[in-house]
Amino acid sequence: MEYGIRDHAVIVTGATRGIGRGIARHLGARGARLTITGRNPKRLAETSAELDGLGVEHLAVECDVADRDATFALAARTHERFGRLDGLVANAQTFRPVTALEDVTSSDMDLLLDTGPKGTLWAMQAVFPYFRDAGRGRIVTMGSAVGMTGGAGYGPYSASKEAVRSLTRTAAREWARHGITVNCVCPASAAHRRPPADDPDRRAVFDAMYAQHPMGRDGDPDADIAPPVLFLLSDASRYITGETFMVDGGGQMRA
Template identity: 35%
Template sequence: MATVNERYLDRTVLVTGAASGIGKAIAAAAAGEGARLILGDIQVGALSDVAALLRSRGTVVHSAECDITSTEEVDSLVAAGSAAVGPIDVVFANAGTLGTPGDVWSYSESEFQRILDINVTGTWRTLRAVLPGMIERRRGTIVATASAAGVIGPAGLPAYVASKHAVVGLVKSTAMNVAAFGIRVNAFCPHLVDTPMLDRVTAEIPGLRDSLDQQTPLGRVATSEEVARSALWLGSDESSFVTGHPLLVDGGLVAQ
């Protein structure tokens, strides 16, 4: 078994939503373990900065603008990245959105559908793009970013909660579909993570951050780096007998 710092040596890793937050942390952690990277995000400037930083550290990186609500852009990222860097070994289907908090009856149909299109159909588009190549090679690992909200039902985020439950279901079904080809598919389910997305939400409500810190038995939100370590474990050979699993990375929230 490879040591922790070389688990991704000579592997090509795709990360969507790689410009910030969890995706950026996953990309940096995989690069630190020897991966070649294919990175996509709609935040082109921030993505370019991430790619430039990782290249300066010696990592081979292909990056491109990718809106996961576009089948063409997802397919293009996978095709161009594979041609430039090599066939994809590990996928972190991470891109997603929280949406605006609100009551289930207060959402417009367009906003509800937008969140589902990004979080659920966007994840499906990513799986659809990478799986034929993995099936042909009879190997590969996929890790989708779900959420603790994919296994419980907190109020006020109906579209997000519905979408993350759907991601967990998609992962389970896909894992059963491709297990015979030697491909593993899992989800990881963080609770609150110290990311720009969380900063935007908490900035609007005084005292919310302190309240959120106290929700978990560990008494704080997670860092992007520790969540990325959990994701990298799922994507590595260290989890070689784990598939169809939603791994909670929630500070004990769901165990309460």
Template identity: 35%
Template sequence: MFDLRDNVMLITGSSRGIGRAIAEHAAQAGARVVISSRKQEACDAVAESIRAAGGEAIAVAANAGRKDELEALVDRTLDEWGRIDTLVCNAAINPHYGPLETIEDAAWDKIMGTNVRSNLWLANMVLPLMAERGGGAMILLSSVAGMRGCMNIGAYGISKTADIGLARTLAVQWGARNIRVNAICPGIVETDFARALWEDPAVAEPSIEATALKRLGRPDDIAGVALFLASPAAHYVTGTTIVADGGMTATINM
């Protein structure tokens, strides 16, 4: 039920962190993976590592905020393997740290464009192709920041709330065509992207204390959830959000 042999998986933001972990574990499970992020050199390094370990991978650089580059990414994948079975939208940015009252319009637009609109662009490019082949899966990487209010990453959190809504709506609109769409909400994961959080003791220590497992997340912790959602084991799972936060949102200290 967890076999991904011959599954063609396109993963944005996969040159490092959670996206890279998803790609590496998917390749180990038999998937053909497309590595994509903004820098070709970084993508090439991950793809070469996967191939060296016996997996199948190609590297295609694309800025998720640019529609033409996403179109080229999809076209390159189709040229190589002829289809896309699983679309993982992991690319995200957060150029603003602080309260919403201090955010510039340009930063707001960039966050919402890259973190939300790009996922809709990809859905509209890829899901019709999946439907023609009889189905597929789309996975959006949201965040627990999208489920709670945030003091300093509020704009990012709002974009991740929107991704949860996008997953639900796409699941409803495409379910009759055998396409499943789900979201994953990680807690604080030790990645370069979240370094400002987990390297700050004032943030990390209370977060660990408020987490049932008493540790922060690792990229591999999230990769397993993504592989489940891509696999036949999740064939009746759609329109939902899986929280992988070590019990942070389940914990009340009292």
């Protein structure tokens, strides 16, 4: 396909479950060569085996996105393996339980900032030299609607996601001259974080997310979230940069 990503080398961080895993499956099934990351060895091995079953050429690397040196090594290893580096999906970020703002601790903020905006920045910096030298690159970051609406109980997470969107716009402005586009996707798909029945606080926040939702459902990682990401990684999106895409079934209209 003219605007496909066959044979492109793409890094997908946090690809061992949920949205990241769905994106990896979708891209791999359409011919991309992947480097997938995760911190849980068991889940990483399971995702790697799944990609093997689909015939997807890939690397599976344990990596903490908060570790800048490890992220730079990841980009170098990807380029060495595939001889090219075309795209980055900066999906990984640690999550914290619902916490009232007055109870947020330093460790809460540090964890979300280290794995969110800082981890995203390290990944963008790591791939930048390869994209610059090739005269082309595609970066997709992950934001969240709660960053814009101020989801109650999600203070550190919301703040970190808005910082990711800000870095996205700055990178888009600075790197466009190198043929690099940088866009943010705000997905609505939390299947692997669905709150348990014995946690009424989280259940209430989750239910509120889908109250009066136009489509009345969560997004499917493979069928709903991954296709727009593929578009942003392809040359069909070459004149789009610095944008935020609400891939949320119209959920933002509730705000």
